[in-house]
Amino acid sequence: MNNEQMQAAMKELRDAMVVMAHMEARQTERLLRQEQEIERLAEAEMLVRQKVRRLDEESPQFRRRTEQNLAEITYKLNGLIGHIEGQFPSTGPQ
Numbered sequence: 818m819n820n821e822q823m824q825a826a827m828k829e830l831r832d833a834m835v836v837m838a839h840m841e842a843r844q845t846e847r848l849l850r851q852e853q854e855i856e857r858l859a860e861a862e863m864l865v866r867q868k869v870r871r872l873d874e875e876s877p878q879f880r881r882r883t884e885q886n887l888a889e890i891t892y893k894l895n896g897l898i899g900h901i902e903g904q905f906p907s908t909g910p911q
Contacts, residue, residue, distance in 0.1 A: 818826075
């Protein structure tokens, strides 16, 4: 191998190393962005789980209030219907 061929081979190797270093830097940046996205998604998942847990805890109370409100509305509607028909309800909401 003569000197020119050796120089050409060395230049080719240097060029390949520059390209590989650039590709590695881009890949590292991409991995860092993905890690940040994973962390952001994990935080969002934690917040959603907390909200779901809170809603699960509040659901029975909300259901009881809704049922009580519906019973009161039903009682009042029955009273109004009874009044219109000339009758009066004998009992209140349970």
